Amino acid sequence: DVKVTQSSRYLVKRTGEKVFLECVQDMDHENMFWYRQDPGLGLRLIYFSYDVKMKEKGDIPEGYSVSREKKERFSLILESASTNQTSMYLCASGGDYPYNEQFFGPGTRLTVL
Amino acid sequence: KNQVEQSPQSLIILEGKNCTLQCNYTVSPFSNLRWYKQDTGRGPVSLTIMTFSENTKSNGRYTATLDADTKQSSLHITASQLSDSASYICVVSRRSNDYKLSFGAGTTVTVRA
Numbered sequence: 001d002v003k004v005t006q007s008s009r010y011l012v013k014r015t016g017e018k019v020f021l022e023c024v025q026d027m028d029h030e031n032m033f034w035y036r037q038d039p040g041l042g043l044r045l046i047y048f049s050y051d052v053k054m055k056e057k058g059d060i061p062e063g064y065s066v067s068r069e070k071k072e073r074f075s076l077i078l079e080s081a082s083t084n085q086t087s088m089y090l091c092a093s094g095g096d097y098p099y100n101e102q103f104f105g106p107g108t109r110l111t112v113l
Numbered sequence: 114k115n116q117v118e119q120s121p122q123s124l125i126i127l128e129g130k131n132c133t134l135q136c137n138y139t140v141s142p143f144s145n146l147r148w149y150k151q152d153t154g155r156g157p158v159s160l161t162i163m164t165f166s167e168n169t170k171s172n173g174r175y176t177a178t179l180d181a182d183t184k185q186s187s188l189h190i191t192a193s194q195l196s197d198s199a200s201y202i203c204v205v206s207r208r209s210n211d212y213k214l215s216f217g218a219g220t221t222v223t224v225r226a
Contacts, residue, residue, distance in 0.1 A: 004156070031212055040122075042115070042202070042218040043157075050212065058213075090156055099145060100206040100214060104156030 003027070004105035006091050012111045019078040021108050023091030031095040032074035033102060034058075034066060037088040048095075049074055081112045116140045117205050119217035126193055126224055134220045136186040136203035144208040148177050148188050151200045151219070160188070160201075193224045 007022035025032065031050050035043040035058075045058030047066040055066050063085060067075045074093075078085055088109050092102040117138045126132045138146070145164045149157035161170040161177040163186070170177050174191045190197055203217040 009154075033212075040218055042117075042216040044216075045213065048212060092156075095212040095214075099162060100212065101147070101159060101162070102214065104158070106156050107154070109154075 004091055004093055004103050006089075006105040006108050008108050009106060010109050010111075012113065013081050014113050015082060017081050017112075019081050019110065019112075021076040021078075021089055021091075021110070023074045023076070023093075023105055024072050025074075025091075025093035025103070026072065027093065027103070028071065029093040029096070029103075030071075031093060032068065033092040033095065034064075034074065034076045035090045035092065036060070036085075037090055037107070043090065046076065081110075083112050086110060086112045115218070116215045117203055117217040119201075119203050119220050121220060122218070123221040123223070126222070128193060128195060128224055128226050130193055132190050132193060132222065134188045134190075134201055134203075134222070136188070136217055138184050138186070138203070138205045138215065138217075140205040140207055140215045142208040143181060143184075144206040146177075146179055146186050147204045147206070148175070148186075149202040149204060151202060153199070157202055190222070193222075195224050195226060197222060198224045 033048040034046045049055045049068040065077045091105040094102045147162045148160045151157040163179040176189045200219040202219045205215045
């Protein structure tokens, strides 16, 4: 079974802090993704990576950056957290053509005070 | 405008009853449609996938249908159980290799004893 793990289930940070969210997958997938999920809006893609050190902006990249130094690990960075970044963050891996199935981690509930 | 619309936004049913969730999409060109189940505080897990040529797919008590001509899908839950309480998300993939998926906002199902 594919396993995608995220470093924290719950995080509370203060405005202006630098926040790191880490994701690890064990299925040797090329592609990894970071989403945020807000009520009524569904999942929105922040960034994705199709190879080590390769990344592409998703639909809402502002205020975020990412790092992929190793194939199995994909990190989401909030350089200076703001209250409007309070959300559920989901990491996924997979997405291979043609079925594009993505396997999701358990999520990190981030609260910025 | 979201390319995947789900209805209803939420519903409550009694244990043992059936229910049907709807998904309309405008994503084109169409590749496949997947229904995910997301338990509270968890990441989404795939229930079914249907390609253009398939019009029904079952997974236990879950049956998904697809009408690619009208761009509509439904998810039918038979003999609901308390464990069916979750959010159900419709996800559509385009026939391309850009990895991106289009997500509905989800339908929250609450099953009561």
